[in-house]
Amino acid sequence: MTQRKYSASSIGPQIDTFLRTTLGNGGFQVNYSIQDVDPGEDDFETPDVVVKFSGQDVDLLLSNRAELLLAMEHVTMEMLRMHSDDHSRVSFDANDYRLLRIEELRLSAVTAAEKVKRTGVPFRFNPMNSRERRVIHLALRNEPAVRSESAGSGPGRQVVVYPAGMASLPEPPRGSAPPPRRGGPPPRSRGARR
Amino acid sequence: MKQLIEDIAKALVDIPEEVSVREVQGEQVTVLELKVAPSDLGKVIGKQGRTARSIRTILGAAGMKLNRRFTLEILE
Numbered sequence: 001m002t003q004r005k006y007s008a009s010s011i012g013p014q015i016d017t018f019l020r021t022t023l024g025n026g027g028f029q030v031n032y033s034i035q036d037v038d039p040g041e042d043d044f045e046t047p048d049v050v051v052k053f054s055g056q057d058v059d060l061l062l063s064n065r066a067e068l069l070l071a072m073e074h075v076t077m078e079m080l081r082m083h084s085d086d087h088s089r090v091s092f093d094a095n096d097y098r099l100l101r102i103e104e105l106r107l108s109a110v111t112a113a114e115k116v117k118r119t120g121v122p123f124r125f126n127p128m129n130s131r132e133r134r135v136i137h138l139a140l141r142n143e144p145a146v147r148s149e150s151a152g153s154g155p156g157r158q159v160v161v162y163p164a165g166m167a168s169l170p171e172p173p174r175g176s177a178p179p180p181r182r183g184g185p186p187p188r189s190r191g192a193r194r
Numbered sequence: 195m196k197q198l199i200e201d202i203a204k205a206l207v208d209i210p211e212e213v214s215v216r217e218v219q220g221e222q223v224t225v226l227e228l229k230v231a232p233s234d235l236g237k238v239i240g241k242q243g244r245t246a247r248s249i250r251t252i253l254g255a256a257g258m259k260l261n262r263r264f265t266l267e268i269l270e
Contacts, residue, residue, distance in 0.1 A: 018205055025198035026256035060255055068255045071248035078237070078245050079205040154242040 006048040006089050008036045011080055015051060015090075018079050022072070029056040030094075037091075051076075053094040061094050066101075069094060070129075088131050102135055109139035112161045113146045122169060125159040127152065133159050195264055198256055199226050202249055207234035223263045226253070230268075238268060 012034040019032060032053045039046055053061055053069070061069040073092035082090070091098055112123040125136065133150050136159045140148045148161045151171055160169065196217045204210040212231040217224060230238055239246045250266050257264040 021201045021205075022198065022252070025195075025201055026252060027259050028256070060258075067251050071251035074240075074244060074248040075202060075206070075252065078240060079202075084241070155244075 004039070004048050005086065008034045008049055011049060011090070014080060015076055018076055019051070019072070022075075028060070030058060030061065031055045047091040048089040049091075051090070051092045053092065058094045062097055066094075066097055069097070084130070088134065101132075105132055105135040106139045109136045109148075109161075112136075113140055113143050116161050116163055117145050120163050120166075122163070122166065123161045124151075125161075127156045127158045130157075133157065195224065195226060195253065195256060195260075199228055199249065199253065199266065202252070203228055203230060203238055206237045206245065207231065208237070209234055223265055224257075225265050225267055227267045227269055232270075235268070235270065 015034055023030060023032075030053045032051050034049065034051050037047055037050050051073075061072070069092050073090070076092070077087050077090060080090075093099070108125070112125065115121075116123050125133075128136070137148050137150075140146060140161065145164050146161050147164050148159055149168060150157055151160050151168070152158050162168065196215045200213060200215045203213045203215070207213060207230050209231040212229075212234070214229045216227040216229075218227065228238065237245070238249070240248075246266070246268060253264050253266055
């Protein structure tokens with residue numbers, strides 16, 4: 001990643017105030033620490049700042065594919081008025097979930113690339129958020145035999161891996177992804193993981 | 195729970211003075227009605243509704259600890 005833009009001393013106090021209030025109001029039993037991250041060597045996914053959670057309710061943070069952890073992270077970054085391009089610079093983590101997830105994504109990227117090379121058939125990943133899609137794209141950037149792109153919109157956006165020369169498939173028909181919601185309960189259906 | 199939503203919303207908007215939350219107790223579900231300045235509506239909803247979805251996730255988890263269901267309505 002490019003030069004450091006945020007640090008625990010620049011955004012830490014705001015994050016701390018927000019989390020203390022939110023976690024307190026919600027009755028969540030967790031502790032957290034806000035830390036600068038040393039830029040790793042080849043590690044393109046190294047954020048500037050990480051917020052690490054521990055304690056009794058960590059399981060709750062990580063349940064349902066870390067839904068609550070990611071929700072906290074998103075709301076915190078909106079609170080900081082952070083541009084979405086910068087969202088990978090701050091990462092919330094607990095029990096190294098994020099680290100393991102990145103490893104898992106890299107492995108599945110490699111597996112998908114192998115499959116596409118062998119069969120010549122495009123491979124479509126399940127929908128992922130922008131950060132996870134980025135991990136897939138970056139993992140494939142040194143694979144000249146395949147290319148990857150994102151297709152679809154909103155929560156249904158997904159990475160498609162093609163053989164290098166192949167033209168993109170048409171977008172799946174509109175309406176196949178859940179529409180953005182403004183009211184009512186959150187969408188209930190959650191597809192299988194892979 | 196009212197406080198939870200109110201404080202999150204106030205942190206997200208430009209005009210915190212115009213944030214208000216009303217709690218409506220139902221038999222099974224408690225509904226929280228969030229009102230913000232019209233110009234701040236986008237801030238609490240977010241692109242593709244992602245911020246509203248995140249707030250609902252936080253509310254749902256906090257409700258789980260109390261064994262009670264809460265839903266968030268954002269009033270326009």
